[in-house]
Amino acid sequence: EDQVTQSPEALRLQEGESSSLNCSYTVSGLRGLFWYRQDPGKGPEFLFTLYSAGEEKEKERLKATLTKKESFLHITAPKPEDSATYLCAVHTGGGNKLTFGTGTQLKVEL
Amino acid sequence: GAVVSQHPSRVICKSGTSVKIECRSLDFQATTMFWYRQFPKQSLMLMATSNEGSKATYEQGVEKDKFLINHASLTLSTLTVTSAHPEDSSFYICSAHLLAANTGELFFGEGSRLTVL
Numbered sequence: 001e002d003q004v005t006q007s008p009e010a011l012r013l014q015e016g017e018s019s020s021l022n023c024s025y026t027v028s029g030l031r032g033l034f035w036y037r038q039d040p041g042k043g044p045e046f047l048f049t050l051y052s053a054g055e056e057k058e059k060e061r062l063k064a065t066l067t068k069k070e071s072f073l074h075i076t077a078p079k080p081e082d083s084a085t086y087l088c089a090v091h092t093g094g095g096n097k098l099t100f101g102t103g104t105q106l107k108v109e110l
Numbered sequence: 111g112a113v114v115s116q117h118p119s120r121v122i123c124k125s126g127t128s129v130k131i132e133c134r135s136l137d138f139q140a141t142t143m144f145w146y147r148q149f150p151k152q153s154l155m156l157m158a159t160s161n162e163g164s165k166a167t168y169e170q171g172v173e174k175d176k177f178l179i180n181h182a183s184l185t186l187s188t189l190t191v192t193s194a195h196p197e198d199s200s201f202y203i204c205s206a207h208l209l210a211a212n213t214g215e216l217f218f219g220e221g222s223r224l225t226v227l
Binding site: 034041043087097099101103 | 144151153155159201205
C-alpha cells in the first residue's frame with residue numbers, strides 16, 4: 001500500500017528564516033509527486049510536479065526537489081503570506097488517483 | 111489556467127435531509143473527477159472517482175448509497191449526501207484533470223463546507 005508521510009506536522013518560522021519541509025514516500029512505481037498549498041477553508045492550489053529523482057523546480061521563494069525516497073520543499077526567506085498548509089501527493093499505478101500526505105502547517109511570523 | 115468550480119461553498123442543513131454539491135470544470139472537459147473529504151487538520155481522503163457516462167468508483171469504506179455521484183457531462187459532476195447526519199459534516203473537495211492528460215496533475219475546486227445540524 002502506498003504511504004506518504006510529511007514532516008514536521010507544524011512549523012513556525014520568523015520572516016526571512018529559510019527552512020525545508022519533508023515528504024517521504026513508500027510506493028510501487030512512482031509516476032509523479034505533487035506539491036500543493038492549501039489555505040484554510042480553500043481547496044488545494046497546485047505548486048509543482050516532480051517526475052524523477054534529481055529533478056528540481058522553483059517558483060518564487062519555493063523550490064521542490066525529489067529523490068527516490070523523499071521530496072523536499074525548500075522555502076527561502078519566507079514571508080507571512082507563505083503561511084499555509086503544504087500537501088504532497090503521489091501518483092502511482094494506472095489512472096489519475098493521488099495519495100496525499102497529512103500536510104505541514106506552516107506559519108511565518110513578522 | 112484550468113479552473114474547477116464548486117457550489118455551494120457552504121451549506122447548513124438539518125439532519126435527515128439531502129444535500130447536493132456541484133463540481134464544474136470551467137474551461138476544459140473532464141472525463142474523470144474525484145471527490146475528497148477533509149476533516150479539520152487532516153489530509154484529503156479520496157471518496158470516489160466520478161466517471162462521465164458510467165458509474166462512479168468508490169473507495170473502500172465509502173457508502174455508495176450514502177454519497178451519490180452523478181457525472182452526466184464532461185464538465186459537471188455532482189455529489190449528493192443523502193439523509194445527512196451530523197457525522198457527515200465535513201469539507202468536501204472535488205478535483206479534475208485535463209482530458210487525455212494522464213499525468214496525475216489535478217486542479218481542485220474551492221471546496222464545500224457541509225454542516226449538518
